[in-house]
Amino acid sequence: MNRVFIDMDGVIVDFDKYKREHAVEGERLVKQQGIYLKMEPIPGALEAVRSVISMGYDVWIATKPPTGMAGAYADKAEWIFRTLPELKRKIIITHDKGLLGDSGDYLLDDRPHAANCEQFKVWLMRFIDGFHWEQALTILRKNQPNN
Ligand SMILES: [Mg+2]
Numbered sequence: 001m002n003r004v005f006i007d008m009d010g011v012i013v014d015f016d017k018y019k020r021e022h023a024v025e026g027e028r029l030v031k032q033q034g035i036y037l038k039m040e041p042i043p044g045a046l047e048a049v050r051s052v053i054s055m056g057y058d059v060w061i062a063t064k065p066p067t068g069m070a071g072a073y074a075d076k077a078e079w080i081f082r083t084l085p086e087l088k089r090k091i092i093i094t095h096d097k098g099l100l101g102d103s104g105d106y107l108l109d110d111r112p113h114a115a116n117c118e119q120f121k122v123w124l125m126r127f128i129d130g131f132h133w134e135q136a137l138t139i140l141r142k143n144q145p146n147n
Helices: 015-022 045-054 070-083 133-142
Strands: 003-006 058-063 091-093 106-109 123-126
Touching: 003 045, 045 058, 045 133, 070 091, 123 133
Parallel strands: 003 058, 003 106, 058 091, 106 123
Antiparallel strands: none
8 A cells, every 4th residue: 555654844734834923943942842732734734634545545644853852752643633633543753754665655745855855765745845735636646546
């Protein structure tokens, strides 16, 4: 079954909006336990994730934690439990996304230079330069296992 690994911040979680509205630096933000749970989904992202699931892909969350912040692991997991409970058993928290994936798999990430994303096997979809869910869904729909 083809897998789709989905990053959280910048792909489904609106980290930047929270940063902007609260005028706080990202570096400080990640050190505040529980703050992550106040962040909203990016508009349309939850629907997009669910439509990828319905296409027949095996969908996983693949998120990089801030280094050394044990609480952040819990906050990220809790965010998924609350917001995308259907993925509560599909959460990977790792500093090395290059370990993931095999042929036919996808990684959707807005910071492809980080977390060893570029080592991901096969299809790294970079959520940069205007490429976002709309473009990703078009590709995934075309290649969907349920076709
Ligand atoms: Mg990200």
